[in-house]
Amino acid sequence: MGCRSLERYNCLGISLLAFGATVTPFFYFIMSNVPLTALGVSIMILGAVMALTPINPVPKPAVRGLLEGAMLSLEGLLEELDLSERGYYVAHEDGLVYVYVPSSKAEPPNVDSKPRSLVVELKGQPYLVLIPPASALAREYPSTSLEDAVSTVLVDLAELCSGVRVAKGPGYIRVELKRPRGRRAPSRFKRVLGSLEACVTACLAASALKRPVYVSSEVEEKGWRRVTLEVA
Amino acid sequence: MAKRDSSTRTIEELDEKCKLLLDVIDERREVSVQDVVSRAVRKGFKDYEAARALHKLKMKGLVDLMDPEPPRRFTSYLTSSRCTWFWLLTFIVILTILTIYVFPQITPFIYLRYALGSIFVLYLPGASLIELLYPKEHDLSQLERVALSIGLSLALVPLTGLALNYTPWGIRLDPVVAALSVLTVALALGAAFRKYLYHKLKHGV
Amino acid sequence: MTPDKNFMFALVLGILMALTTPTLAALGEIRLDVYVSLFTLEYFAAKAILRPRLRVRDPVAITLLFLFLLIVALRVMEVLGVAPLS
Numbered sequence: 001m002g003c004r005s006l007e008r009y010n011c012l013g014i015s016l017l018a019f020g021a022t023v024t025p026f027f028y029f030i031m032s033n034v035p036l037t038a039l040g041v042s043i044m045i046l047g048a049v050m051a052l053t054p055i056n057p058v059p060k061p062a063v064r065g066l067l068e069g070a071m072l073s074l075e076g077l078l079e080e081l082d083l084s085e086r087g088y089y090v091a092h093e094d095g096l097v098y099v100y101v102p103s104s105k106a107e108p109p110n111v112d113s114k115p116r117s118l119v120v121e122l123k124g125q126p127y128l129v130l131i132p133p134a135s136a137l138a139r140e141y142p143s144t145s146l147e148d149a150v151s152t153v154l155v156d157l158a159e160l161c162s163g164v165r166v167a168k169g170p171g172y173i174r175v176e177l178k179r180p181r182g183r184r185a186p187s188r189f190k191r192v193l194g195s196l197e198a199c200v201t202a203c204l205a206a207s208a209l210k211r212p213v214y215v216s217s218e219v220e221e222k223g224w225r226r227v228t229l230e231v232a
Numbered sequence: 233m234a235k236r237d238s239s240t241r242t243i244e245e246l247d248e249k250c251k252l253l254l255d256v257i258d259e260r261r262e263v264s265v266q267d268v269v270s271r272a273v274r275k276g277f278k279d280y281e282a283a284r285a286l287h288k289l290k291m292k293g294l295v296d297l298m299d300p301e302p303p304r305r306f307t308s309y310l311t312s313s314r315c316t317w318f319w320l321l322t323f324i325v326i327l328t329i330l331t332i333y334v335f336p337q338i339t340p341f342i343y344l345r346y347a348l349g350s351i352f353v354l355y356l357p358g359a360s361l362i363e364l365l366y367p368k369e370h371d372l373s374q375l376e377r378v379a380l381s382i383g384l385s386l387a388l389v390p391l392t393g394l395a396l397n398y399t400p401w402g403i404r405l406d407p408v409v410a411a412l413s414v415l416t417v418a419l420a421l422g423a424a425f426r427k428y429l430y431h432k433l434k435h436g437v
Numbered sequence: 438m439t440p441d442k443n444f445m446f447a448l449v450l451g452i453l454m455a456l457t458t459p460t461l462a463a464l465g466e467i468r469l470d471v472y473v474s475l476f477t478l479e480y481f482a483a484k485a486i487l488r489p490r491l492r493v494r495d496p497v498a499i500t501l502l503f504l505f506l507l508i509v510a511l512r513v514m515e516v517l518g519v520a521p522l523s
Binding site: 046050 | 441476
């Protein structure tokens, strides 16, 4: 396993670990110097931590750019079809989350199987089926805790905000996003799918709960954005 | 207030009493707990049976209990029943201090001192730190909380002793009791505040 | 731009250990177990607060915890007069 297959940061970590492992016995047994031995041990610990740290192959601004690009693309489609009703986020067995956008005000769709076309009709109501920007991320980053999953995607991966807090209530989930910094969502996208941060959160919630979810409201206050998701 | 959760979870494993109580709570309607219990009593339940069945349904996630008037400020949250754990912890700390300095050092008070002293050193500091780090109920199971509390106490107490070693007061009874009391209550207060922030978010206050 | 929490973890841990080692050395501490115990506590404290992600299950935490328990056991045995700790 050469350094080409690992990032330089991890290589540095392995080097520090090896250096620490070499000097520590020397300081302890040969020089009988405890503080220097402790220094060697601390270098080993630091090296091990650096070697075990996963490095993001895609930089955060790039992840953010990809999500925002997908958002603009969906805005165009929604504008063309003149849709403005709230979409319902539904996770299917393939792990992806789909958004069912009704043409007029409708109840959450009761869907058993993956959609086979762009437009589906359920109980006489047509729905446009979209794959939201974070759908694939919901499949890649499953977690037992919704707060952990949202924090991993929004904070660590895409840096769309600097902190996340999630609280569940009866039939709803409230998410507080600290200092959201995504690009302002186009109006139609925001009306149908919510802001980009809300869209990502709703995808992860639908994937975690295996129940339809929709963005019910978003409130901005003092550097925080509070997103309320209703669970159908 | 009780509200039935409209999930499709199976209810076959519930006992008869729980199934009966579930029927009492109408789908998607909010009813007061008092209403549910009085309706259950009319159907032949004893009140404690109804309360127990309601608790089981809550644990299974089939109903949710909501406070119609949740506390809005931290001070009112701290004095509400949600912070009973905080006051219980503070009470045990105060009682431990009393057994050391006030109660006579004779049987049976000496055994009380041993018991409370063990809890004070081996459990409380870690428990308050665990509550601070994992404020939400579902973050950890009860068993994990107890185990981690003991483990973290074993880490925190020697660290406190180490810090006291380099102070003018040294490692004696009075400084150790004072340091551990302040540490435990301060961590517990921090934990209460973190829980309050999640409470505020959940209830939208 | 907020720094990645994995880098923050390594940075914070490095700073803590860099402060601890010379401080204890200046205080004349010659017991290696004191240094290792403090490194262990700093590691777990930084991990609990920053919650970094690692490639695999944490072997560093397991090793440090094992060493910490060993140190505690030997100290207890020393206090009980069973085994001296140099």
